[in-house]
Amino acid sequence: MEALPDQMQIARLAAGGCFSRALATAARLGIADLMDGGALSHHVLAERTGSDPDVLLRLLQVLALGGVVEHDGNGAFAMTEAFAALRSDHPRSLRNFCILTAETYDDAFGALPHTVRTGESGFRQVFGVPLYEYLEADPEAGRIFDGAMSELARPVVAALVRRHDFSSVNTVVDVGGGDGTTLAGILAAHEHLRGVCVDRPGVCARAGEALRASAGPRIGERVTFHPADIFEEVPAGGDRYLLKNVLHDWPPERCERVLASIGRAMRRTAEAREPGLAPPRLLVLEPLPDQESDAAHVLFRMVMCGKDAGGFGEGDLRGLLQRSGFVPVRVERLAGGHHVFECVPDGAGQG
Numbered sequence: 001m002e003a004l005p006d007q008m009q010i011a012r013l014a015a016g017g018c019f020s021r022a023l024a025t026a027a028r029l030g031i032a033d034l035m036d037g038g039a040l041s042h043h044v045l046a047e048r049t050g051s052d053p054d055v056l057l058r059l060l061q062v063l064a065l066g067g068v069v070e071h072d073g074n075g076a077f078a079m080t081e082a083f084a085a086l087r088s089d090h091p092r093s094l095r096n097f098c099i100l101t102a103e104t105y106d107d108a109f110g111a112l113p114h115t116v117r118t119g120e121s122g123f124r125q126v127f128g129v130p131l132y133e134y135l136e137a138d139p140e141a142g143r144i145f146d147g148a149m150s151e152l153a154r155p156v157v158a159a160l161v162r163r164h165d166f167s168s169v170n171t172v173v174d175v176g177g178g179d180g181t182t183l184a185g186i187l188a189a190h191e192h193l194r195g196v197c198v199d200r201p202g203v204c205a206r207a208g209e210a211l212r213a214s215a216g217p218r219i220g221e222r223v224t225f226h227p228a229d230i231f232e233e234v235p236a237g238g239d240r241y242l243l244k245n246v247l248h249d250w251p252p253e254r255c256e257r258v259l260a261s262i263g264r265a266m267r268r269t270a271e272a273r274e275p276g277l278a279p280p281r282l283l284v285l286e287p288l289p290d291q292e293s294d295a296a297h298v299l300f301r302m303v304m305c306g307k308d309a310g311g312f313g314e315g316d317l318r319g320l321l322q323r324s325g326f327v328p329v330r331v332e333r334l335a336g337g338h339h340v341f342e343c344v345p346d347g348a349g350q351g
């Protein structure tokens with residue numbers, strides 16, 4: 001029976017998971033890296049990836065349907081230019097993001113009916129623990145997650161350093177800063193800066209050496225990793241505190257706790273300073289969904305973290321900051337879509 005056009009639409013959407021898993025498998029096998037030197041036959045690729053050649057051929061054909069690879073007419077396949085960012089050494093690589101999204105996150109979406117019915121996290125339903133507990137217990141999954149966050153952070157930090165003046169700042173503390181990519185980007189643009197990256201112990205343990213290897217010793221040596229639970233403790237001593245893509249993972253009461261930790265650290269910093277020196281400031285960076293086209297992003301956060309997380313817009317974030325003792329003195333939208341809220345502690349003056 002031949003499918004009618006309306007059936008084709010349904011079939012295409014329903015089969016989306018097959019294509020996303022095919023993409024993740026290609027990313028895991030490192031097919032884009034292997035093809036960097038040119039087209040390869042499925043036999044050669046099977047040998048280099050330890051795969052079954054017959055199944056690998058079908059995988060490549062499915063990837064060709066999605067425009068990821070193309071057949072060269074002589075029995076070999078090559079990456080298309082449009083998918084070059086699947087390479088791990090590509091400056092805009094999304095290899096880890098592909099694996100994270102099409103595997104772990106997609107597994108969590110298996111419990112979408114549960115989230116739709118109850119408003120609870122599908123991730124927790126599938127994995128039995130919240131996202132960050134799962135990542136702490138599985139270092140390989142943690143590495144993929146840190147890599148994915150780093151890939152997404154690079155263009156945002158490039159836009160941030162173009163817009164934000166760090167010239168009067170000495171130390172930047174990145175709260176929930178992951179593997180230090182954001183700090184590395186800021187420090188690369190400002191030789192005089194030092195950075196403190198605060199994150200979970202497992203993330204900090206693997207990040208220091210990795211950052212020195214990826215960003216080079218001149219940057220790596222200026223970043224300190226500070227393992228801490230940011231709901232309880234954030235170190236004092238920063239002139240700028242950063243909180244990027246952290247709040248959207250949590251319901252409002254947990255967001256208020258992180259902001260309270262930062263507020264305490266900023267107060268301790270201000271008290272230890274010479275009178276007259278400018279008090280520290282907080283930069284909150286969030287990709288605030290403000291249109292219906294962002295619905296997939298919001299639904300995604302609900303499945304990962306429950307319905308109270310991630311759906312907030314600009315007004316909600318302003319309210320949250322105000323309740324937590326922060327006054328936004330400048331709000332700006334960066335190229336690429338993140339909002340930056342530059343805040344001072346309530347009562348600190350806004351000069």
Ligand SMILES: C[S@@+](CC[C@H](N)C(=O)[O-])C[C@H]1O[C@@H](n2cnc3c(N)ncnc32)[C@H](O)[C@@H]1O
Binds near residue numbers: 199
């Ligand atoms: C969505 S990621 C954002 C990472 C980074 N700020 C960025 O924008 O790329 C959230 C980060 O918060 C960290 N995190 C979550 N819970 C934490 C906790 N209780 N204490 C410290 N860090 C935590 C995670 O490990 C992760 O690196």
